[in-house]
Amino acid sequence: MAWHLEPVSDPTDVRLTAFRDLTDVDLRRAIEATNGLFMAEGLLVIERVASMGLAIDAVLTAPKWLDRLSRILPDFSGPIFVADEEVLRQVTGYRVHRGALACVQRPAVQPLSHLVSAPGDLLVLGDLVDHTNVGLAMRSAAALGVAGAVLSPACADPLYRRAVKSSMGAVLALPWTRAENWPDDLERLGARSVVALTPDPDAPLIDEVLRRSGHSDVALVVGSEGPGLSAGEFARCQERARIAMDAGIDSLNVAAAVAVACYALRMRRTP
Structure with a gap:
């Protein structure tokens, strides 16, 4: 497993901009529309994303979920930001209970x-x-x-x-x-x-x-x-x-x- 793990202890770290304030609908609309992204929350959802071949830009997770995540994304080469649960809460705006968050490229919408x-x-x-x-x-x-x-x-x-x-x-x-x-x-x-x-x-x-x-x-x-x-x-x-x-x-x-x-x-x- 050639993962790129990046420990994070500062909730204001600019590397986590894509994961910030997930409960603010207006802000998320602006961030996700501008960058063509959406957020996948939870290991089951991330597993579905991976099975469909959608492009994942980055992952944010707590240390205890790394083992399960390794079975879902064994070949993922992007950054995996690892932070304790309090840092995750401060970044996202709520307590993340489902293991991990993945920042995913939006698929094209058909006409x-x-x-x-x-x-x-x-x-x-x-x-x-x-x-x-x-x-x-x-x-x-x-x-x-x-x-x-x-x-x-x-x-x-x-x-x-x-x-x-x-x-x-x-x-x-x-x-x-x-x-x-x-x-x-x-x-x-x-x-x-x-x-x-x-x-x-x-x-x-x-x-x-x-x-x-x-x-x-x-x-x-x-x-x-x-x-x-x-x-x-x-x-x-x-x-x-x-x-x-x-x-x-x-x-x-x-x-x-x-x-x-x-x-x-x-x-x-x-x-």
């Missing part, structure tokens, strides 16, 4: 036309603002066979640290793109049936809607956590669908709703 031209169901995320919800939704989509995801321009970044962590790296396995002309791009999803997921009790159940679509590909559209889909977004969808609810509860968290709906998408193709 909408490429994603739309490939077969398969799509998940379309409106203006979701919570990174954890975006990560969980994309993890469910990937796990349940959805072919890709389309994000509105205002949707939270799926490669922000919390989104990557909550998805356990699944955001890296699901092809995704950003719509540039929103909500008009909802009408540019190919031959798919565009279905808006809504808590509206007057909407038909999702199983009924999917039965009508047969085996045709579907684009499942979900809105933001608070207001949901706008009138303009609904107008560009061909169908509305709801999930059956009970106990006087009118809706699920958006990430849970996506999981249920993606399972319904999968089951309609199951003999």
